[in-house]
Amino acid sequence: MSLLVVGSVAFDSVETPFGKAEEVLGGSATYFSTAASFFTDVKLVAVVGEDFPEAHVDFLKSREIDVNGLQKASGKTFRWKGRYDFDLNQAHTLDTQLNVFASFKPQIPEKYKDAEYVFLANIDPVLQLEVLKQVKKPKLVACDTMNFWIEGKLHELKETLKYVDILTINEGEARELSKEPNLVKAAKTILSFGPKTLIVKRGEYGSLMFSNSGIFAAPAYPLESVFDPTGAGDSFAGGFMGYLSNTGNLADGNIRQAIIFGSVMASFNVEEFSLNRMKTLTYAEIEQRYTSFKRLTHFEDL
């Protein structure tokens, strides 16, 4: 089955305690679609400026990502600049230049409209809803958001959430969206807004999934060198949705496996700057790390 993602394609400039990268390929849709491309066919919708090099498009094509929905607009590509200190869970934004992203109106190409799996990366919830109006009858819609929209467009976000099956947000955002400090109560509140499943991302602490089948806790993979956390959440979502799209199975057990595949992709992504680790990654390595996750969490029944 095929998977549609709508989000950003950007240039990132990142400083971590371990080095820095200037104007490297980034953006939520880039990370998502690259991670998902190891599992399924991906169709990408985003906008870039005239300064976006063909080499980056070629990379996406090399991952067999359908880039017919990648619009080129006059102006410059979206730029984000950030810094991480030793607490790699916390990104400090130094500069954001929306550029062509400021007037982005997602146009879903005709041949994308029957996508069965849809991921709405972190963009304006009004645009997310407009995307949903353009797709025909998706089997599963997942979406990400951030504190900026929770604070600035709460009403619109709640409207979008009515049409979303799975929401992936981080821990602080879950508390902010629900106005509830306890995460279990926060999850109940958020599930009452529409989504059937909530995935709370906790950075180096892993993730928690809440649904009416119960709660699933997945750790993050303990890595000896975390180089750059940028894109971890979108790589997670890409592995997660890619696996679901590939298997077409939405049973609780399969969603749990998808979360582990998402965690696997996030763990590889943070090993190098930008999408560099994805360039050498093999599916055999992905399966190997899945097995390592099993070993990491396994204990015997009573």
Added chain:
Amino acid sequence: MSLLVVGSVAFDSVETPFGKAEEVLGGSATYFSTAASFFTDVKLVAVVGEDFPEAHVDFLKSREIDVNGLQKASGKTFRWKGRYDFDLNQAHTLDTQLNVFASFKPQIPEKYKDAEYVFLANIDPVLQLEVLKQVKKPKLVACDTMNFWIEGKLHELKETLKYVDILTINEGEARELSKEPNLVKAAKTILSFGPKTLIVKRGEYGSLMFSNSGIFAAPAYPLESVFDPTGAGDSFAGGFMGYLSNTGNLADGNIRQAIIFGSVMASFNVEEFSLNRMKTLTYAEIEQRYTSFKRLTHFEDL
């Protein structure tokens, strides 16, 4: 087999967003021994003052804890006063009155000296080592410590660690002790100090165990109401050591199960102030929550 614990018995005054408790029963050895008593015979060594009520001793006896090592000294019992905000991972100490604990010299009663399992709760590492000199030939020694000793008695702490099999500390302390921000590297450094196993406690994020068998990640149980986190770490250690002492099995698989039992005991402990939850807890409930931990973490192999 029998389990010896040396630590504090105290009065705690605690404020959380959900209420407050004044001068209630607390202390590392109290929490540890009560949790462990659900699994094995516990012998307690600690000191209290003349103001310590017989009713608290009776509670420990009701849990069949051997209190022959509970010294009564002239003066007042150790008092700790703390506050938790909505971030329940972080205790803010408001006041500490060491009182009789200031001159505590642990005397191990003759009949305690052949204890096979020993837990050195968070006290001066010099005293921890003196305890180890008094016990005959323990099969397993575990120990806790805190930033106060890492900062003030690092040399003495490292000396004690040479004789310790398992160290349980929190995440920040692991980084401080090893002078290494990455937790995987921190664990390697700490294991080079002597312990064969390191358990890193991460509050509401669970725990990580490091040993030469690999890494084990256990979540904390997602609770809808966390009332008072005081004693969670010692209850964890009590469940963990209690289960090991009961089974006498130090294989990696059994240590993993012990960590889950520790997590179970911590999860119950935080449901009420002081040791109140322990007063009504049954072993059937403990087994039930162990099974819930299995459901919480389970996913299928590839």
